[in-house]
Amino acid sequence: MVSFVRLATTFAAAPGESLLSWLSRLCAANDISTSEFSLQIMGREAGEFAALATRDEHALALECVTGVGAASIREMMHSGPDPALTTFFDQPIPWSSVERSKRRIAPGRLAKDQTPFLRALWSIRVISCEPTSGERLVSRCTCGQPLWWSSMHRLLECASCGTDLRSIPMAMGTDEEIKVSRFWASMYSLKPRRRIEARSMLYPAVRDCDPAKLVQFAEFVGAIRELAPYGGLHTGTLILLGLPQSVQQLSVSWRRAVERAMVEFLSSEFCGAARGEPAKNRIQSSMRPVCRTRV
Numbered sequence: 001m002v003s004f005v006r007l008a009t010t011f012a013a014a015p016g017e018s019l020l021s022w023l024s025r026l027c028a029a030n031d032i033s034t035s036e037f038s039l040q041i042m043g044r045e046a047g048e049f050a051a052l053a054t055r056d057e058h059a060l061a062l063e064c065v066t067g068v069g070a071a072s073i074r075e076m077m078h079s080g081p082d083p084a085l086t087t088f089f090d091q092p093i094p095w096s097s098v099e100r101s102k103r104r105i106a107p108g109r110l111a112k113d114q115t116p117f118l119r120a121l122w123s124i125r126v127i128s129c130e131p132t133s134g135e136r137l138v139s140r141c142t143c144g145q146p147l148w149w150s151s152m153h154r155l156l157e158c159a160s161c162g163t164d165l166r167s168i169p170m171a172m173g174t175d176e177e178i179k180v181s182r183f184w185a186s187m188y189s190l191k192p193r194r195r196i197e198a199r200s201m202l203y204p205a206v207r208d209c210d211p212a213k214l215v216q217f218a219e220f221v222g223a224i225r226e227l228a229p230y231g232g233l234h235t236g237t238l239i240l241l242g243l244p245q246s247v248q249q250l251s252v253s254w255r256r257a258v259e260r261a262m263v264e265f266l267s268s269e270f271c272g273a274a275r276g277e278p279a280k281n282r283i284q285s286s287m288r289p290v291c292r293t294r295v
């Protein structure tokens with residue numbers, strides 16, 4: 001039978017901390033590297049540290065190792081059998097919206113932390129700015145190297161040049177970037193009150209959508225060619241927030257496409273996610289009947 005040994009020093013994750021950030025801090029406190037943790041403590045391959053966040057079968061082993069209940073650990077993981085959707089704490093989110101390979105950080109916020117840790121919200125790609133400070137999140141050191149989890153030695157250090165990530169110059173996002181980031185941070189907040197407030201800003205027809213569907217809807221709208229070069233999830237989110245007036249600027253055919261998409265995204269028949277089709281295919285297939293000219 002496989003057995004796991006409790007680390008000598010253990011502590012709970014900070015509220016809202018990402019699983020990998022917490023495990024990295026536990027490794028540092030026990031003077032072991034994350035690859036040693038994967039290999040020697042968890043019995044996995046040395047390079048599998050980042051994968052611990054997406055394999056809920058490791059939750060029980062992590063409970064033994066950290067002393068924190070498996071249910072709490074599972075909540076911090078991105079799990080589920082659906083190839084298109086996963087979880088962010090207790091909410092659904094598209095897999096494609098979660099950054100799993102690189103650390104995304106807010107240098108200014110980390111510099112102010114008494115005990116620095118990486119917020120789970122920072123791993124959501126559509127959140128481009130730290131919601132509190134408004135600074136842009138970065139996933140690359142000033143030396144140009146991405147902040148890969150796989151090559152990380154210390155949580156707050158660049159593995160290539162050793163720079164303390166807190167010394168990376170902070171850059172503020174634009175008002176629109178901050179607005180979009182704050183909206184999604186509220187939608188995925190661990191505080192139910194925040195989520196209710198964010199929903200109350202939405203057009204009633206989409207207000208009850210689950211957040212994963214809202215992300216997919218914003219992706220769909222952001223992919224509208226007419227909006228190029230302003231397209232993308234950022235523009236899609238601004239249109240979502242400005243409904244119904246925001247679609248008035250579109251031509252009739254695209255306006256109908258957006259309206260039709262709203263119906264499809266809200267309908268339980270929109271099951272592309274369950275079939276495991278990539279989001280892009282689902283978006284295209286949901287547009288196809290709309291763009292066809294009826295005879």
Ligand SMILES: [Zn+2]
Pocket residue numbers: 141142143144145158159160161162163
């Ligand atoms: Zn560097």
